[in-house]
Amino acid sequence: MKYFGGIEAGGTKFVCVVTDDSKNILSETRFATTGPTETMGRVAAFFLEQNRTLPEPISAIGVACFGPIDPEPASPSFGYITTTPKPGWANTPVVQPLRDLFNVPVAIDTDVNAAAVGEGVWGAAAGMDSFLYLTIGTGIGGGGVFNGKPIHGLVHPEMGHIRMPHDWSKDPYAGFCPYHGDCFEGLAAGPAILGRWGQPGATLPLDHPAWALEAHYIAMALQTFICTLSPRKIILGGGVMQQEQLFPLIRVETRQLLNGYVSSPSILTEKIDDYIVPPGLGNRAGVLGAIALAQQAYQQGKGK
Amino acid sequence: MKYFGGIEAGGTKFVCVVTDDSKNILSETRFATTGPTETMGRVAAFFLEQNRTLPEPISAIGVACFGPIDPEPASPSFGYITTTPKPGWANTPVVQPLRDLFNVPVAIDTDVNAAAVGEGVWGAAAGMDSFLYLTIGTGIGGGGVFNGKPIHGLVHPEMGHIRMPHDWSKDPYAGFCPYHGDCFEGLAAGPAILGRWGQPGATLPLDHPAWALEAHYIAMALQTFICTLSPRKIILGGGVMQQEQLFPLIRVETRQLLNGYVSSPSILTEKIDDYIVPPGLGNRAGVLGAIALAQQAYQQGKGK
Numbered sequence: 301m302k303y304f305g306g307i308e309a310g311g312t313k314f315v316c317v318v319t320d321d322s323k324n325i326l327s328e329t330r331f332a333t334t335g336p337t338e339t340m341g342r343v344a345a346f347f348l349e350q351n352r353t354l355p356e357p358i359s360a361i362g363v364a365c366f367g368p369i370d371p372e373p374a375s376p377s378f379g380y381i382t383t384t385p386k387p388g389w390a391n392t393p394v395v396q397p398l399r400d401l402f403n404v405p406v407a408i409d410t411d412v413n414a415a416a417v418g419e420g421v422w423g424a425a426a427g428m429d430s431f432l433y434l435t436i437g438t439g440i441g442g443g444g445v446f447n448g449k450p451i452h453g454l455v456h457p458e459m460g461h462i463r464m465p466h467d468w469s470k471d472p473y474a475g476f477c478p479y480h481g482d483c484f485e486g487l488a489a490g491p492a493i494l495g496r497w498g499q500p501g502a503t504l505p506l507d508h509p510a511w512a513l514e515a516h517y518i519a520m521a522l523q524t525f526i527c528t529l530s531p532r533k534i535i536l537g538g539g540v541m542q543q544e545q546l547f548p549l550i551r552v553e554t555r556q557l558l559n560g561y562v563s564s565p566s567i568l569t570e571k572i573d574d575y576i577v578p579p580g581l582g583n584r585a586g587v588l589g590a591i592a593l594a595q596q597a598y599q600q601g602k603g604k
Numbered sequence: 605m606k607y608f609g610g611i612e613a614g615g616t617k618f619v620c621v622v623t624d625d626s627k628n629i630l631s632e633t634r635f636a637t638t639g640p641t642e643t644m645g646r647v648a649a650f651f652l653e654q655n656r657t658l659p660e661p662i663s664a665i666g667v668a669c670f671g672p673i674d675p676e677p678a679s680p681s682f683g684y685i686t687t688t689p690k691p692g693w694a695n696t697p698v699v700q701p702l703r704d705l706f707n708v709p710v711a712i713d714t715d716v717n718a719a720a721v722g723e724g725v726w727g728a729a730a731g732m733d734s735f736l737y738l739t740i741g742t743g744i745g746g747g748g749v750f751n752g753k754p755i756h757g758l759v760h761p762e763m764g765h766i767r768m769p770h771d772w773s774k775d776p777y778a779g780f781c782p783y784h785g786d787c788f789e790g791l792a793a794g795p796a797i798l799g800r801w802g803q804p805g806a807t808l809p810l811d812h813p814a815w816a817l818e819a820h821y822i823a824m825a826l827q828t829f830i831c832t833l834s835p836r837k838i839i840l841g842g843g844v845m846q847q848e849q850l851f852p853l854i855r856v857e858t859r860q861l862l863n864g865y866v867s868s869p870s871i872l873t874e875k876i877d878d879y880i881v882p883p884g885l886g887n888r889a890g891v892l893g894a895i896a897l898a899q900q901a902y903q904q905g906k907g908k
Contacts, residue, residue: 368867383867430757442832447751453734453834453870461865462828465767479865524766528746528832530757561765561783563672563687564758 302598303354305347305361305402306590309394310411312438315587316346318358321595323422323588324538326354333511336392344401347445347580351402355541360405360601361398362593364586370393371409371452379408411435412457412585413450414445415537415579418589420445425533431577432531434459436518437538440485441521444531460485464520471496471513488517490540506545514540517550519523522550522576523557537579544578551576606902607658608666609651609706610894613698615690615716616742618643619891620650622662622797625899627726627892630658647699655706664709664905665702666897668718668890673698675713675756683712709901715890716761717754719841719883721900722893724749727884729837736835737883738763740822741842744789748835751872764789768824775800775817792821794844818844819853826854826880827861830871839858841883848882855880866897 308315311333318327329346333339351357370377371382373477379395398406409417414603416425416433425431425445432444442459443450451457466475466482473496475486486492498508504510522534536550551572558567566575579585605624612619615637622631633650637643655661672688674681683699700711713721720729720737729735729749738749746763747754755761770779770786777800779790790796797805801814808814826838838852855876862871870879883889 430755441795446755447753449751451734451834453750454830454836454870455834455866457834458831458866459832461862463769463824463861465769479863480861522766524833526758527762527765528829530755530759530761532758556782557767558765559783562759562762566758596785603658 301355301400302359303350303356304591304594304598305350306587306594307343307361307363307365308411308414308587308590309333309363309365310586311366311384314343316343316502317587317591318347318350318354319588319591321536323418323591333386335388340392342590344398347402349593351589358402358404360407360594360598361402362595362597363394363398363406363408363413364590364593365408366472367410368455368458369408369410371413371456377404405594405601407593407597408444409450409589409593410441410456411589412441413452414443414589414593415585416445416535416589417441417450418581418585418592419535420467421592421595422588423585424535424577429534430529430531431533431535432525433537433585434521434525434530434534435538436489436536436540438490440489442525444529446529446531451597456567459521459525460489462521462524464517464524484517484521488514488521488540488570493540501540501543510541511545512549514543515546515553518546518550519553521556522554526554526558526562530562532566533574534576535579536576537583537585540576547576547578605659606663607654607655607660608895608898608902609662610719610891610898611665611667611668611669612715612891612894613637613649613652613669614890615670615688618647619872620647621891621895622651622654622658622893623895627722627895636692639692644696644698644701648702651706662706662708664711664897664898664902665706666718666894666901667698667702667712668894668897669698669712670714671714672759672762673714675711675717675760683702683710708832709898709905711897711901713754713893713897714745714747714760714891716745717756718747718897719885719889720747720749720839720893721754722885722896723839725884725896725899726892727889728839728881730884732836734833734835735837735839736829736833737839737841737889738825738829739842740793740840740844742794744842746829748833750833750835763825764793764827766819766825766828768828770895788821788825792818792825792844797844805847807843810847815847816853818847819850819857821858822850822854823861826858828876830858830862830866836870837878838880839883839888840880841889843881851880851882 440460475482744764779786
């Protein structure tokens, strides 16, 4: 039996788990994200303590990390959180200190790419080589697996920051994104619901017009992502998507917006119910994604 | 020496070439696209004639095809042109008749994905594992290589059909896309220039306001594609992009729209001149992309 460490490193809280060589969680801790020295110290303390009690030390660690990060192994700042506005965290190395301390492979990806990898191993997209994972909560982030691997490229995707049509006569809310105003995140993340309606989504009734408008913006984004990435499945997670009444609204409007142009039964028929879906791993997608990264890093390390 | 056949199968014309085992064109023919039987007959006749004169028969054929096509090898309609409105061409098999006649590997992809593969072998993105290829002409198509391979997924990308903000007070033109009206293609492909200004782009002066507006729509699309795909390079081809004055306008506005959010020297510095570029293979990108597909299919066939 091998053991693996997973870290869901969020801007608000950290979750650390140890699993067996599948996805069974043997131990878990969570704590608020404070400064990087204190926070990373608590991460280190947790895994050191686990190593004292496990039959053998953990074999690899994965990090599902808030960003932006540098995911490029050849880069001098690989494994760093780079330009985040979060106080104290800009230019913070995450991977190397863990490698130095534990002497095991340490993998990192964005929180959404990691969640996508987990969903591709154990969740709603198990075994698929091409799918999108979108999280809609305090912010909006997108990742996914394409041709079998997460997308990195120049940096990594920032799918919350696409622009879309905004009919000011129907929705005079200006959007809250400090960079782009009414980009997708600016119009549709949790703070936009609060800003537009004066109360958080969790307190709005199910038949409030907020949900039709929310579904409209999400469907416009999905049209763009379908036309751009041609994913085999779309997984929608995050706090806003806890509002399950959104799913049927989003499916109907995505189909309407595409208007028959993308000719696939997954869009044109009732199969759309299995095309636009919640995460199979629920709110464990992030931390189990980190475990999936760790297990992949361990396998790759063995292969060398 | 091995020989390869490439077919650029366009909705208006077909180009067929034979090359050596690099990209040197030994023979070429081009003819108007008529009905599928006549057109595919001319393709067959060309390669049969070549096989009579070459030292040995061609070893593989690649097709860069107008679409939509079914690029999924496991599908019953693999290698078919599927739902095109082009008269006579819906549900036309392209790959299997060539395999039957020549008994060699035959590869197919969309015209833009094929052009991207060619650019990745010999062109502006040589050796890159992640880049976008966009063609802006009579229509707008997007493809690219991500994690080393073209994107297929559910079907294949249809990047011309993303939606974007459209300020009707500044641009009252409604867009010409029969499916979506003012999607990217509806607002920015060649027919939109003609429809909006009453004359084709090729006859408009370099300082006509058409070009700033054209650059604006293209830059909005690039913001979306950068946020979604994080490409290492963006290649812009097609008839509209023959207007070279567009490139600096597009670069400046793409940077303005991203507003510092994607922190990469390729966007923030003068390196953007090497980030958003014309095709390295010029107007040969399509047919040489078909040759690249053929050579890959031959190598894969040898590996089995």
